Amino acid sequence: MAGPTDLAGPVWPAPVADGPVDVAVRLPGSKSLTNRALLLAATADGPSVVRRALRSRDTELMASALRALGHGVDSSGDDWAVTPAVDASGDARVDCGLAGTVMRFVPPVAALRTGRVAFDGDEHMRTRPVGTLLDALRDLGVDVDGGPFLPFGVVGRGSVRGGRVVLDASASSQFVSALLLAGPSYEEGVDVVHDGKPVPSLPHLEMTVAMLRDHGVRVTAPGDEGSEPDRWTVAPGPVAALDTAIEPDLSNAAPFLALAAATGGRVLVRDWPRSTTQPGDRLREILPLMGCTAELGDDGLLVAGPDELAGVNLDLREVGELTPVIAALCALAGSPSVLRGVAHIRGHETDRITALATELGRLGADVTEREDGLELRPARLHGAVFRTYADHRMAHAAAVVGAVVPGVGVEDVATTSKTFPGFADVWSGLL
Structure with a gap:
């Protein structure tokens, strides 16, 4: 013992x-749904409400991360109100704690700001893989310092070129989800191609695609008519503001x-x-x-x-x-x-x-x-x-x-x- x-x-x-x-x-509500809903609300074309949001350490960390980026997140009630940032500039710090969704989903959105966003987290978090995502962001035109683990920094220039990127997501489907969630806000959208062993946790990727489509985003995913295996595309365009109820x-x-x-x-x-x-x-x-x-x-x-x-x-x-x-x-x-x-x-x-x-x-x-x-x-x-x-x-x-x-x-x-x-x-x- x-x-x-x-x-x-x-x-x-x-x-x-x-x-x-x-x-x-x-x-209580789903962490995976809550954190995706919060992120999409922060990049939407108007205020949103995330109803019956899960209140837990992971979701509080996501809310704090979005506030650090300049977005408004009122988490005082059961239904959380999110207002996209008006002025997204200046340096910021994000505490990822032990939340993989914060460490992986927030950097692609942080790149849309002007200024450096520093990411770090709990000691256990500094061994979780994120280098694949950071390399993909570099390929899409984002300035990233540090890596392949926490801590690292993302230096935003106010916009991201986007476009095609090839990566190996066999360690985590979150690498793909992270790029898809930010994709509508990139100039060319994103065209993500997985090259490697099978992507794990595919239901979570399907969750990401479904939520993007709920927000009016045009997405092509494996299984769609005319699609290719292991390839996801997101067209550039607005993310519709929504009231989202969490399961x-x-x-x-x-x-x-x-x-x-x-x-x-x-x-x-x-x-x-x-x-x-x-x-x-x-x-x-x-x-x-x-x-x-x-x-x-x-x-x-x-x-x-x-x-x-x-x-x-x-x-x-x-x-x-x-x-x-x-x-x-x-x-x-x-x-x-x-x-x-x-x-x-x-x-x-x-x-x-x-x-x-x-x-x-x-x-x-x-x-x-x-x-x-x-x-x-x-x-x-x-x-x-x-x-x-x-x-x-x-x-x-x-x-x-x-x-x-x-x-x-x-x-x-x-x-x-x-x-x-x-x-x-x-x-x-x-x-």
Whole structure:
């Protein structure tokens, strides 16, 4: 077990369910949708409102970043009002914290200002990849100093030429999304070509394209008539101001639905959308493979767990952020599992593959680390301190295991405030 000097925060005793749960939960809004909506509102042709915005560390960091660039963001209520900058000039500083969307989405917009914008973030953030995006911005005519990691600076000249750029986005789909979101404001728009291994997390790219189109932007994406694989184009033009309603965060639903799976109980997540681009919606397909039932009704998504969880063989490339919670369930399953296609999550808040292998192993799991995923076999788990590495998804995984394995302590559960403030209180209240 890790000693006190090894830990980055206090240890939270994960509450144990006294039997199959039967609960309902209403989740806060989607971080991915909120931060995209805020950025598009800041580049729009008039004031916008982001309704039911998620209030979390990541979204507060995005709001602060946009304010630093001169945009107005009133986040005092549940609905956030955004006013595009009138005078976008002067030097500025942006704190990325641990928010990948801030580190990657804001620099292409910062380049539209006049002046230097300095970017930095938390210590853990200084190892997350961003060099590919910085090189792409240079190719599009942007002056960037520093890199390939934080800290770096973007020197804006008041406009960006834009045009065609070729990059390798196999480490993160956010590299492409970042350029597409700023593309309408570039003189020539953007023509982004991916050259490399498959792009991960494609649902997030589909989310970006859908939101751009909602704002009246002309986008061509793979799968469109006459389109090319691995090529996205955004035409220059105005971004229409909108009132945008934010859906519940379906990735944050993962630990709650996993609670039903782990305890053989029932969990209802209220207000689950009938149609969505969020990758968390794939839980409706994944959990039944493990023996659960999943029914989408007027009240939301109801998941019921089995008497014993079944192992799975899954390619999670498109939904890599679900890997920690799914791995936790696989550690509890009665048959072996293979999770693959997620080499890119080594570059998330932490190296999630190594972290999961280490921490699940600390609890007694029989787990093998692969280059692109994990192999897990049935084993008897026991209590121990589960380290989170400042990663909210690791804390979610620990809470799931702790719901059925007594004695699991979660180090720094407060890291969940990144996308779900109050997670520990909500979780404890359910149990």
